[in-house]
Amino acid sequence: MSRKKxxxxxxxxxxxxxxxxxDILALNLPEFGYDVSFACLKPRDFPRLRTAQNAPxxxxxxxxxxxxxxxxxxxxxxxxxxxxIIHTHTPRSALIGRIASLLSKTxxxxxxxxxxxxDTENRLRNRVNMVAEKISxxxxxxxxxxxxxxxxxxxxxxxxxxxxxxxxxxxPSFEASPSxxxxxxxxxxxxxxGYFRPRKGLEILLEALTELLKQGYNVKIHLVGGFETSAYxxxxxxxxxxxxxxxxxVFRGACPNSDIYREFSQMDIFSLPSLYGEGLPMxxxxxxxxxxxxxxxxVEGVPEAITDSIEGFxxxxxxxxxxxxxxxxxxxxxxxxxxxxxxxxxxxxxxFSDSIMASKIAQVYDRII
Numbered sequence: 001m002s003r004k005k006x007x008x009x010x011x012x013x014x015x016x017x018x019x020x021x022x023d024i025l026a027l028n029l030p031e032f033g034y035d036v037s038f039a040c041l042k043p044r045d046f047p048r049l050r051t052a053q054n055a056p057x058x059x060x061x062x063x064x065x066x067x068x069x070x071x072x073x074x075x076x077x078x079x080x081x082x083x084x085i086i087h088t089h090t091p092r093s094a095l096i097g098r099i100a101s102l103l104s105k106t107x108x109x110x111x112x113x114x115x116x117x118x119d120t121e122n123r124l125r126n127r128v129n130m131v132a133e134k135i136s137x138x139x140x141x142x143x144x145x146x147x148x149x150x151x152x153x154x155x156x157x158x159x160x161x162x163x164x165x166x167x168x169x170x171x172p173s174f175e176a177s178p179s180x181x182x183x184x185x186x187x188x189x190x191x192x193x194g195y196f197r198p199r200k201g202l203e204i205l206l207e208a209l210t211e212l213l214k215q216g217y218n219v220k221i222h223l224v225g226g227f228e229t230s231a232y233x234x235x236x237x238x239x240x241x242x243x244x245x246x247x248x249x250v251f252r253g254a255c256p257n258s259d260i261y262r263e264f265s266q267m268d269i270f271s272l273p274s275l276y277g278e279g280l281p282m283x284x285x286x287x288x289x290x291x292x293x294x295x296x297x298x299v300e301g302v303p304e305a306i307t308d309s310i311e312g313f314x315x316x317x318x319x320x321x322x323x324x325x326x327x328x329x330x331x332x333x334x335x336x337x338x339x340x341x342x343x344x345x346x347x348x349x350x351x352f353s354d355s356i357m358a359s360k361i362a363q364v365y366d367r368i369i
Contacts (some may be wrong), residue, residue: 003035004369007083009060009074009093009100012040015049015254016195016225017282018089018113021146021169021357026052028358034365037081039074041093049254062096071099078104084369085109091116091129094136101140107368109142114279115153115300121198130157142364147280147301165364168304169280170357173349174261174290188219188331191267191292193260193283197228201273201297202236207320208273210243212327219248219327224263226254264290268337269330271295275317278302288348293340295326305352311344 006029008022015023023046026036037056040046047057058077060070078086078100086108088097094110101108116130134157137143143164145151151164190209194200205221212219227233240246252263264270270287273296280301287294288305294312296302308314313329315322330337 003030003033004084004365005037005082006034006085006087006365007037007039007058007074007078007081008087008089009039009041009097010046010089011042011092012038012046013042013044014195015045017169017279018111019046019050020171020282021111021113022046022089023050023052024171024354025358025361026050026055028354029362031355032359032362034362037083039077041070041096045254060096062092068096068099071096072103074100075103078106085365087111088136089113091133091136095132098136098138098140107142108140109144109364109368110137110140111144111146112150112154112279113146114277115150117153117157118277120277134158142368144361144364145279147304149301149304150279153300165360167357167360167364168301168352169282169285170352170354171282171285171289171348172354174264174345186218188217188268188327189222189266190219190269190271190327191222191224191264191287192271193224193263193286194272194281195225195228196223196236197232199275199277201275201317203239204273204275204318204320204323205271206236206239206243206245206249208271208323208327209245209248211320211324213245213248217328217331219331220250221248222250222252222263222267224252224255224260260286261290264292267292269293269295269327270312271323271327272302273297273315273317273320273323274299274302276300280305285348285352288344288352291341291345293330293337293344295323295330305347310340311347312340 029036039058039060041062043059086097086101088094089111116133117126141163144167145164146169151166209221270292278300284305294306297317298314306312313326
């Protein structure tokens, strides 16, 4: 059978968790009969950093927040290229995509990666985006939530249960088995990967680092990723200077998918102390694929990936002492470290691979077509 064509309408401004999902789907969906193209409303980082460079990409840049004329261009693009489905990923892309869907008479799938009402620190923006998303979903019967927790959130927002399919995120396997990983003897590296913004809780991790150093533990932190704003980057830099822990913090910067596992291979433990707003973090799944124990806040969909005391430890948000105690448990017991490495790697293979995610998305497309 010939493959069907899908267009993913995305913002394209950043290359964070949701963008990794889109990138991975473009790489894997052809195996299941679907070719992916992208249309970017705010092209910046995604076109440059994506791994799926062979996937066609269209520039539909919105000149302003009210530049809805791009929906007409999108509808024309869909008709010209015979796309079978529009797949949107943000409130902005959902609104544009829905207009184009109606104009071109093309079915639409909307992918929800995080709770819109809690997505940023700006409450007004969150509410505006939530309203835009709700309006866009009128008449759309196919929504994808990346976790069971996110589905509950959507139902609480008034969406109908049978319109929502839970498809958990998936990531590629690491090249090497965790059996090749040995716990550091002298120095332990705790890693954190992400698109850093206040809700990611970096201050909590730095507070934990300060306490561990005070207690005499030889640890350091690798921070992999960019910052949402230069203002927040300055806040973190000042925080590090104030705590006098600069010697134990290494900024690795942002990196594409092709380099991410090289960063994970230098870590002994992964930590994501998010305060709120997580669907199912890709970085946690990537850490599991790399065979790392994970210490993370028990927020939203995180407990659907990490079982406390099995693949790592779950802590309450904003509790740096719980992060400290969790790290101490792992680095004081190399058998526990080894056991958690194996458990993380094994669970990723069974539940969170890139192929599993793509196959389930393909099943949604199959039902529509």
